[in-house]
Amino acid sequence: MAKTVILGAGIAGHTAATLLRKKVGHSHEIVVISPEPEWNWIPSNIWVGVGSMERREVVFPLAPVYARQGIEFRQGRATIIRPEGTDELPRPHVEYTAAGAATEAAPGRETYDYLINATGPKLNFGATPGLGPHGGHSWSVCTADHAVEAARAFRECIDRMKRGENQTLVIGMGHGTCTCEGAAFEYVFNVEHELRRHKVRERARIIFLTNENELGDFGMGGLHLKRGGYVTPSRLFAESLFVERGVEWINRAHVQQVSPGRLAYETVEGLEREIAFDFAMLLPPFRGVGLAAVNRAGTDIAAQLFAPNGFMRVDADYTERPFEDWSPRDWPATYQNPTYANVFAAGIAFAPPHAVSRPLRSPKGTLVAPAVPRTGMTAGIMGRTVAFSIADRIRHGGESPLHRAPFATMGAACVASAGKGLLSGTAATITLYPLIPDYERYEFGRDLAYTTGEIGLAGHWLKHLLHHMFIYKAKCLPFWSLIPE
Amino acid sequence: MKPTDISSPVAYATVPTPLTRFWRTFVPYQLLRFLVINVKMLRLIFKSHAPPPDTLPQKPRQ
Numbered sequence: 001m002a003k004t005v006i007l008g009a010g011i012a013g014h015t016a017a018t019l020l021r022k023k024v025g026h027s028h029e030i031v032v033i034s035p036e037p038e039w040n041w042i043p044s045n046i047w048v049g050v051g052s053m054e055r056r057e058v059v060f061p062l063a064p065v066y067a068r069q070g071i072e073f074r075q076g077r078a079t080i081i082r083p084e085g086t087d088e089l090p091r092p093h094v095e096y097t098a099a100g101a102a103t104e105a106a107p108g109r110e111t112y113d114y115l116i117n118a119t120g121p122k123l124n125f126g127a128t129p130g131l132g133p134h135g136g137h138s139w140s141v142c143t144a145d146h147a148v149e150a151a152r153a154f155r156e157c158i159d160r161m162k163r164g165e166n167q168t169l170v171i172g173m174g175h176g177t178c179t180c181e182g183a184a185f186e187y188v189f190n191v192e193h194e195l196r197r198h199k200v201r202e203r204a205r206i207i208f209l210t211n212e213n214e215l216g217d218f219g220m221g222g223l224h225l226k227r228g229g230y231v232t233p234s235r236l237f238a239e240s241l242f243v244e245r246g247v248e249w250i251n252r253a254h255v256q257q258v259s260p261g262r263l264a265y266e267t268v269e270g271l272e273r274e275i276a277f278d279f280a281m282l283l284p285p286f287r288g289v290g291l292a293a294v295n296r297a298g299t300d301i302a303a304q305l306f307a308p309n310g311f312m313r314v315d316a317d318y319t320e321r322p323f324e325d326w327s328p329r330d331w332p333a334t335y336q337n338p339t340y341a342n343v344f345a346a347g348i349a350f351a352p353p354h355a356v357s358r359p360l361r362s363p364k365g366t367l368v369a370p371a372v373p374r375t376g377m378t379a380g381i382m383g384r385t386v387a388f389s390i391a392d393r394i395r396h397g398g399e400s401p402l403h404r405a406p407f408a409t410m411g412a413a414c415v416a417s418a419g420k421g422l423l424s425g426t427a428a429t430i431t432l433y434p435l436i437p438d439y440e441r442y443e444f445g446r447d448l449a450y451t452t453g454e455i456g457l458a459g460h461w462l463k464h465l466l467h468h469m470f471i472y473k474a475k476c477l478p479f480w481s482l483i484p485e
Numbered sequence: 486m487k488p489t490d491i492s493s494p495v496a497y498a499t500v501p502t503p504l505t506r507f508w509r510t511f512v513p514y515q516l517l518r519f520l521v522i523n524v525k526m527l528r529l530i531f532k533s534h535a536p537p538p539d540t541l542p543q544k545p546r547q
Contacts, residue, residue, distance in 0.1 A: 239498040244506075249494075381533060411529040426509050429522055431529045450529055456509040458519035462526075484530050 002028045002394040005094055005112040007078045007291075009034035009062055011042075011376065012347025013118030015383030015485060018476055021069050023391035031072040031110050035099035037061060039474050040144050043376065043415075044467050046183065048147035049281065050190045051155055052420040055144050058471075065476055075100045076108060078119065078289075081305065083340045084296035085111075092342065114390045117312045117345040118383065121286030124175075130258035131174040131284060137258045138174065138280040141187055150281055154191065157279040161200035167278040170263065172209035174282030176254030179371035181210055181218050182414050184283055185238070189418035191281075192245045193425050201246075207275065208242065208249040209265065209282070211370050213357055215239050215249055219370035220412075221356045223432050224444040225453045231444060234430075237453055241428065245418075254366050255282060270363040286348060286371070288312070304339050311351035313337060314344070318351070323358050328408035328436045330354065335386050336402060344386040347379035356436060377413055378435065380485025381405050408436035411450060415463045427459025 004020060006013050009032050017032050024030075038059040047053035066073040076096035085091045091111040098107065123142050125132030133139050139150035157167050171188040173181060188208050195201040208215075216222050216238030223234045242249050252268040263280065266272045288310020293302045306312055316332040330353040337343040345351075352372055359369030374382075385405040392400040411433035419425020430453040437445025473483040501509075508514050 236499050239494065240500060243495050243498040243500055377530075377533070384534075405534075409533075411533040413526050413529055423510075423512070431525050433529055433532060450525075450532065452525055454518065454522070456518055457512065457515040458522055461515075461519050462522055484534060 002113040003111065004028070004030050004114040004116065004390055004394075005110045006030065006032045006116045006118060007034075007094065008032075008118035008120055008347070008349065009036065009039060009073075010118060010120045010347060010379070012120075012349070012379040012383035013116065014039055014062075014474055015380045016116050016118060016346060016387040017066070017071050018069060019384055019481070020387040020391055021071055022481055023387065024394050026070045028394055029072065030070075031074060031112075032062070032066060033074045033076050033078055033094065033096050033110065034062070035075065035077040037063065037075050037100050038144075039065075041467060041471050041474070042142075043183075043463075045141045045144055045147040046186045046190055046417065047420050048144060049139075049141035049150040049154070049187060050194045051151035052190070052194065055148050059144050060471070060475060065474075069476055074108060074110070078291055079107075080292045080294060081115065081117075081343075082294055082296075083115075083301075083305075083343060086296065086298075092340075113342060114393070115343045116383075116386055116390070117291070117343065117349045118347045119289045119291070119349045121348045122289045122310070123284045124287045125284045127177075127285050127287075128175045128255050128258060130263075131255065131282060137260050138263075138282040140283060141183065141281060142283065153279055154194070154281075158195070158198050158200060160278070161195075161203040162198070164203075166203050166205070168205045168207065168276060170207045170209055170275055170277040170280040170282070172207075172282060173211045173253075173370075174255050174258070175285040176211045176366055176368035177371060178211055178283055178285045179219050179373050180283055180375065181212050181370060182373060182416060184208070184210065184281070185218070186416035186418075187281060188247055189241070189245060189416065189428075190420075192247060193419035197419070197424075206247045207277075208247055209253050209255065209275075210249065210251050211253060211368050212251050213360065213370075215242060215251060217357050217370060218414075219355070219357055219372050220432070220435065221358070221437055221445070223430075223446055223451055223453075224448065225451060226448050231448065234453065237428075241455070252360060252368055254362065254368050258282065266362050266364065266366060268360040268362050268368050288349070288351075301339075305337060305343070307351035309351065312343075312345035312349055313339075314350045316351065316353040318353050321354075326354055328406075328434070328438045331406060331408040331436055333404040333406040334389065334402040335382055336389070341398075344389070346382035346386045348374055350374070350382070372435075373412075374407070377485060378407065378410050381410055382407075384485050408438065409434045411435065415459050415466065417460055417463045419460065422460065422464070423457070425460060426455050426457055427463055428453065428455050429459040429462060
């Protein structure tokens with residue numbers, strides 16, 4: 001009997017756990033260790049964050065689903081990976097501390113034959129002084145609880161406008177190295193839609209503050225679309241939306257500090273400014289969750305397992321090169337750790353070899369470099385690929401070839417809503433292929449037959465469909481596995 | 486946000502015409518677009534899940 005331990009129960013970890021169970025049957029052990037007792041459909045946190053959806057609609061408890069699937073669940077936070085075991089416990093194992101309601105419980109450890117690191121990121125609010133909802137002065141929608149708090153503050157902001165006060169709302173990225181610009185993009189247009197719905201739009205100044213080189217970059221270096229007989233950059237598509245909805249923007253920016261009602265930022269052009277705000281939703285940069293790694297001799301091997309940003313090294317090429325020499329071939333395909341063949345990383349937890357958007361620096365030397373998004377569909381595909389590789393090795397022996405899903409040749413689909421109604425508001429729907437631009441194969445870096453974008457109500461319907469479909473799939477209800485990642 | 490200020494990027498942005506905005510919320514047309522977008526996404530999903538075996542042959546690094 002083989003035992004697989006999965007750290008994290010987000011999109012990558014949960015996909016891996018459930019598909020692995022389906023593939024290997026009930027004669028092998030699967031253990032999920034996650035600090036959160038609930039699964040969260042994070043894309044819909046945007047709707048929770050403006051108060052148009054309830055928290056309970058985007059989360060569900062994991063324990064009953066795992067009990068039904070025969071997966072062991074430990075609510076805990078992994079702290080140390082010991083891939084060679086110890087003298088006392090010679091098998092590879094993971095140590096964890098109890099979390100949530102079980103915080104009084106003693107620390108635990110789980111031995112493994114295979115390990116999947118799918119912890120997701122640490123939300124690194126500490127990178128910018130004053131950033132974040134806990135101890136800081138800005139809001140976030142990264143978790144369902146953060147989104148509930150943001151919605152409450154946003155509601156108070158609307159109430160002030162209804163009393164006749166003008167308000168400034170700043171939405172965007174809280175640091176020069178943030179990722180998930182698409183989430184902030186979606187949030188700003190949902191905020192704008194809600195203000196119109198409450199008939200207070202004229203009292204609001206909305207500013208989108210981003211580290212993107214241009215609007216429409218999304219941390220993916222932007223994209224090109226065929227529109228009206230032209231191949232146009234996504235910048236035009238994005239700027240058009242901002243102008244149409246009356247949202248101001250500041251790009252190539254790094255937030256230096258957030259104080260109560262005030263934030264300071266600098267841009268790569270060397271401008272240093274302050275903005276006074278009444279409401280700010282600023283996403284944090286991500287880093288690894290801070291797992292330690294120790295070998296049999298007791299030596300710290302974290303540098304072997306993890307990149308300096310704390311994410312796990314996999315089969316990518318981490319050689320440092322200038323932007324001009326970056327290649328799609330630098331990106332991983334199997335997500336296997338190069339040092340320990342039974343260790344994999346999926347989702348945000350794997351270390352990208354570099355960014356995709358060109359990194360820039362301000363005259364002061366501050367790095368402004370959007371990181372590539374690796375959530376949602378890509379995280380699901382990585383979880384599936386790793387699960388299939390481990391299933392093959394469990395069933396057919398440890399030398400079975402690994403499944404491959406090159407990150408560089410994945411596509412991505414993004415639906416950014418602006419409102420939640422079925423007959424009001426519109427959504428921007430974007431598909432692109434491949435995720436990592438390949439200028440050797442495609443003139444504009446991507447296949448224009450698969451790289452498309454449009455705005456309309458249909459996108460709203462699709463967002464609703466995806467919301468219900470993926471929660472259904474995550475609950476492992478009948479025929480769940482027929483729904484693709 | 487007035488496009489008359491040429492120092493602002495707003496002056497150089499494309500803006501949708503009233504007809505474009507009409508199509509975005511015209512339900513019969515959007516029903517058709519819904520089908521089209523679904524087909525596009527399915528094509529993308531299948532392509533992402535099954536990359537061709539010759540995808541990204543490893544080239545020797547110098």
